[in-house]
Amino acid sequence: MNENSNSILNTEIHNAFEIIQNGGIILYPTDTIWGIGCDATNPEAVAKIYKLKQRNDSQTMICLMNGEKMMYNVFKDIPAVAWEILDLSEKPTTLILDNARNIAPNIIGIDKTLGVRIVKEPFCFKLMERMKKPLVSTSANISGMFTPKSFKEISPEIINGVDYVVNLHRDKICDKPSTIIKLTNDCQVKIIRK
Template identity: 35%
Template sequence: MMDVLQQATDALRAGKLLLYPTDTVWSIGCDVRNEEAVTRIHQLKNRNPPQPFTVLIAEIGQLHDYVQKVPDIAWDIVEFAEKPLTVVYAKGKNVAPGILAADGSIAIQLVKDEFCQKLIRKVGRGVVYTSANVAKQAKPFALADVDASIQEGVDYIVQVPNRPATTKKLLPTIFRLELNGQITFIRK
């Protein structure tokens, strides 16, 4: 696994696009600060900005890196979530503009997947997370489900040894968390 981890890390640091498995779906990722790579993902997915992407983090403390003001309740909600959870925060920072929504909000998920955690820690920052599908197509739960145009359009396909061919077939719960603690569900 170390060779795969190093190759994925090198690719991210070089501004490349990854196709990689997460704890939910197969995803396309890049360095969260690389605007050129973020633009390439929008093009590859046939998605027009400002359709935002999610930032995967490996540790809850990384929220400070990407959210201007973290609501107090966020720490407990995110840390103790049992299922994958994406939280949309009011104001993002330190990411390429193409990751943010038109209102400046940012979506962040604390990843549970061991490989993803190691990758994020090794890179030293969050990684873009967006399903590896062309806009309006089904989300891929296995590499075999990923459209050929996506596989050909990325720079590196992460294949972790001894990893199941299919992800857990879960989609994250998504909600918006306001500074006052108000929660609005986007997907349950």
């Protein structure tokens, strides 16, 4: 990464952090698709995303995390197989795990589960490093509408409904959603999406 692109990345991280710290929501590129996000520990910010997406809050959203420490802050018990799956995965993988804690209650499923994905993508990773908290991630669309594969496919309603639009990767095509695997503490594994 050259000095100029590093400077742009740091500026975008700073701008997004300021918005998130004040309870705002952002539109940002993830390791898979463009997402709408906020501080995953802030129920008011999470509620803003549900409202923008016109989504029932019983349909949960996932959290991005930047590593093991953050995972153990949210889950007291993580099945060993979770780490094996993450180590062996060749593409971004979302795990649905039991008994989330230290997170906004309106993002936890009625069955006490939470979908999480560890990301290495520099913007998301460094933003969470600065936040010291997980980041909500949900597709940048109104609930029930198609998932945009690039920034130019995102509806004006979404773009105008967030507090900040991250100015990175606007020309990237994102057509590979994550694999989703549900793991229970009693070691049951269920593939939800390959």
